[in-house]
Amino acid sequence: MLLNSKKVAIIGAGPVGLTMAKLIQQNGVDVTVYERDENAHARVWGGPLDLHKGTGQEAMKKAGLMEQYFTLGIPMGRTITNEHADILFSVDTQYDTPEINRNDLRTILLNSLTKDSIAWNRKCTGLSVSDGKWLLHFENHPDAVADVVIGANGGMSAVRKYVTDAQVEYTGSFIIQGEVPQPKTNCPEFFSLCNGNILMASKNGITFTANPKNNGALMYGISFRKTEDWTCLNYTDANDIANRLCNLFAEWHEVYKHLFKATTTFAGLPARKISLDLPWKENRPLPITLIGDAAHIMPPFAGQGVNTGMRDALILCSNLTNEEFENIESAIADYEHQMFTYAREAQQATAINEIAMHRPEFSFQERFGS
Template identity: 60%
Template structure:
């Protein structure tokens, strides 16, 4: 086996990094995952994830975790409403599509993956700040921690990965859209009218280029995202103080002043806001061919894309599926050959997913856009 006697280091304990470790371990691979989070209990902010039937779920199936995913995830419908809070239509799950892409909390998915790994696979509180070559191996350097070595490094640490510089010089690009994400604890109490509007489903509203997507069931928290074109006056800074909830509530109440009071109740009930300009890592340039030692990227570290096609985590799990099979399946004579084949495949399917996401982004920002035309 290519990795016999080799040490594999995965940087990042997100869904893709942990799935990669899970797919390698049963083949006897010595793999360690290094994660910057303090410990396994650290809450991962953000909305739920939905693993798609023919991509993300295939990786979970190979990992032997598909039933665990099904038993934890929630099949959800969609309530389409307008800015006045009028329900336009509802899309509910059917017995035929119940498990096509159910929603799962990010920490729940992490727990499923962690429970499938041997103890001590993940080293927490380990922020990787650089790599060096030392005696024919990678030396991983960490903030306030001792360095360690590995024969193969897999960067799975998200869109702002530092490991990426060793693989490609391509720069991250902003796409022109801004997302404000919010958390509302105990929504049935704190924003009951909006919670009832959701009616047990995800809620989607769009009006004149302003979009709202909310999920009332995210482990006791309602999570939502507000999506809009980045204003031209935000040249270098968005001017918003995300450490001051009241200022964000005031901004949203003004921007959405014509919307129903139930939406404003949602804003006022929010305990935590974060602002995110959407970004992507273009795949229009080849990666470095002169890498001195085996190293590659998976997930957002490899192909960051806007979240407007629901493809990010799913494409990343496909990465883990293909790369792990290449490294353990006996098809290749060298680690470099296994990595090269994976990257050639990834450039094709990830570019297609990026294109779909970008097309949806353009469509969603248009004044006449309706979620119903995209979903249906």
Template identity: 55%
Template sequence: MLLTNKKTVIIGAGPVGLTMARLLQQNGIDVTVYERDKDPKARIWGGTLDLHKGSGQDTMQKAGLLEMYYEKAIPMGRTVADYSGKILFTKETSEKEQYDNPEINRNDLRTLLIDSLKENTVVWDSKLTEIEEQNGKWLLYFENGKTADADFVIGANGGMTSIRKYITDAEVELTGTYMIQGEVAQSKAKSLKFYELCDDKILMVSCNGNLLVANPKNNNALSYNVIFKMPETLEIDFQNTENVAAFLSNKLSDWDESYKELFRATSLFTGLPTKKVSVEKTWKNNRPLPITLIGDAAHLMPPFAGQGANIGLFDALILSENLLNGEFQTIENAISNYEERMFIYAKEAQQETRENEIEMLKSDFSFLKFVN
């Protein structure tokens, strides 16, 4: 086996990195994951994830975790409303569809994956700052002053990874859209009208280039995104929730009061421009030692097709199979084949995401075709 007596290090304990560790570890591979978060209880903030058949769910099945995913995930219907709060479309999830793409809380998914690994597989509070080749090994430097070595490094630590420069000259690009994320605790009590509008489903509202997507069942909280074209200047203090609520209420001034009630009830805001890392640019072949990227580190993309996590998990599936199936003579050969395949499906996912991004903000109702 290619990784026998080799020390494999994964950088990043997100869903993709942890799943990669699981796939290798269940086949007896020595693998360690280094993660910048202080401990496993560090809360991951953001919307739920839905894993797709043919990518994310196939990977979970290979990892022996698909049934556990189904146990924690929630099948959810879709509701489409207009800016006045009028329901335009609603779709329940049928019994046949309950396993198609159920939504799972990010923290629940991380816990599921961590529990599937051997104790101490993840080394916490370890933010990678630099790597270098030294005496036939990768030497890794961490912000806490510690170091580690590895025979093989897999970067799974997100779009801003410092490892990318060893593999490709591709840089993070803005896609032209901005997202403000909000979370409401005890939403039924604090924003009852909006909570009832959701009706326990994913809610979508679009008007004049502004899109709101909400999930009322994100681990006892209601989470939502307000999405709009990136303005030339935007200065918001996201620590001041009243100011952010006022900004959204002003931006969506003609929207129904239930939406403004939602903004005022929000306990936590953050905002970010949407970004991508294109896979169009050729990756370097002259790497001194085995190293590659998976997930957002390889092909960061906005969430407009729900593909990011799913394509990342599919990376883990393809790469792990290449490393374990005995078909390749060297780790480098296994990596090269994975990357060639990844360039194709990741490019398709990025193209789909871009097309959706344009359509979802173009008019009031064109986004209806994305409701499934």
């Protein structure tokens, strides 16, 4: 096997990095994941994920973790409302793609790895080469050594520059995420309106989605075309953000405004992408590549991000362990050739949705039908 007697370093313990670690570790590969979070108990921010058949679910199946995913995942339908909080229609529960909390997914993957596979509190600041090995540099920690580096540390990856000169681009949309703990108590009217489903509403180019079952909290997201006054606000000031959202939603029913007032945590996120139009560097000093958001970050408007990343892990692991390639570099090159095709398609689908969802006349009825 190409990775016999080789040390693999994966930068980033998100779902894609951990999936990659599991897949190659079960093939006997020596792998360490370096993660900037302080420990395994650090809370992962963000809404639940649904893993798609053929990509995310296929990766979990290959890792032997499908049963655990379906045990912890929650099948959720869709409740479509308008700005007046009228329920327009509901879509049946989607049992084939249950929503799973990000922390639950991380726990499943972490528990599947051998002890000491993760080096916590390691913020990677850069790489260098010494004596035919990669040296990984960390903030306030000693260097580590590896033969192969896989960057899986998200859209702002510090190792991307060793693979590509492509830069993060803003797509023109802005996302505000909010969280309400104990929603049945803190926003009972809105919680009841959800009726156990993911709630969706849209008006004048603003799209709103809420999931009432995110490990005891209600998580929601609001997206619209970006304006400068939203990009530089202090999102730790929950009162101020709630008031601004109430103004933005002035024509909406009071139940939405009550939700904003009950929100304890906000985050403002410019929608980002990395173009795959620029060829990646060919003359890398040692084997290195990117997977997941580090390779092809895209906004969440088509639900493709984590699933595309898990597809990366499936293909890259197969190439590195299936004995079909002469060397590690050719195995990586073949993975990247495939990835460029399907990741571009995922980005294109996302861009089409992003434009459509922020048209003034858009309604979720277009997508789901009544």
